[in-house]
Amino acid sequence: MHEVDRKQRRFDSELSQALEQAALEREQKDKACQESTALGAELYGLRRSLQEGQVEAARLQKQKDELCAQIRDLSLPVDLASDSLPDLKKKLRLLEVEAGERAHEVTELASKIQQQQQVHMRSEMEMERMKQMHQKELEDKEEELEDVHKSSQRRLRQLEMQLEQEYEEKQMVIHEKHDLEGLIATLCDQVGHRDFDVEKKLRRDLKRTHALLADAQLLLSTVDSPGQHLPAGGREQIERLHCQLEESEARRLEVDADVGTLSQ
Known part of the structure; x- marks a missing residue:
């Protein structure tokens, strides 16, 4: 019975360690999921900003194209005021500067989005690797615990059979003792x-x-007696x-x- 208790304590200890390891890995997995969710949200915000920047750049490019068309149109008529052309050129330069800034912002946003996508991809790959590793460890631990459980059950059955055999032998000795006591009592009576x-x-x-x-x-x-004759x-x-x-x-x-x- 001491052997069974020792194996049971070992089984409980290994099970507790496996549960603690699973809880730690689950915590790491949850943390990685939270980080992935945060990266996804940030990536979504960057993509939205990129779309807005692209829309703004397209609007500025459209204005630039319209101003360029107006300048080309103004260069032909003779009846327009001479001061209209410098104003239009100034507006065109401002639009070009603003369009350049927007284009730079769009480029930075695109680069940042690409970096975030790479980080997000690495995070997903790491999560998948951890998931597979965790699954493999769980399967190995379950197999090991199953082997320990089967071994403990076999040992327990052996001990039960041994106890039953010892009990039967003890009962046989008790019966023999009673028979001998009865025989001794009979002999004593005789x-x-x-x-x-x-x-x-x-x-x-x-x-x-x-x-x-x-x-x-x-x-x-x-x-x-005196006087007696034989x-x-x-x-x-x-x-x-x-x-x-x-x-x-x-x-x-x-x-x-x-x-x-x-x-x-």
Whole structure:
């Protein structure tokens, strides 16, 4: 489980880094879009100014052409005042100067528009490059995260199978333990019953031995009394009684020991 937690933390960390990188790239993309929009607006203004300048230059050129025509017309008639020609020439020079200025402004505007168009084109190309790079990084990161996710899932399934196997083995051990406890209890009951029967038999033997011992002691006390005469074969009988007495005493001690053992 520790391995799964470690991989999960690694997965979360990589996902967080990917999201932060995506947010940073999105911010850069938005900034580039804003700059492109501003350049587009400026370019539109310059184009409009250029159009206005061209219209004004065309108007001045038209006036110039009209004045030139008037000068040409005035050079032919004889009845016109002599001071009309200098005024017309002066107006023509002024119009030429103004037309030159307008033409210069139009040239500058055209140059500026061309520069702005180049900047705008470079900005669009940079945006497209960043977009493609960002898309490639996202695809690589998604593929990497998918691999990590699949690996974590496989490891998790392995751990789950291992836990299930350990649980089954534990349940098997518990069942075996219960079976052994039941068998031990059964054996204890059987041994207890047998011990009880043996103890009962030993107690009967003990009573019989005590009775035999009492009879033998009584007989010996009678034989040992003064004035008592032994019948024929009495000595052998007494010896047999002595042997029986010794055997009975040994048997009594053995039975007492067995009874004491069973009573514990």
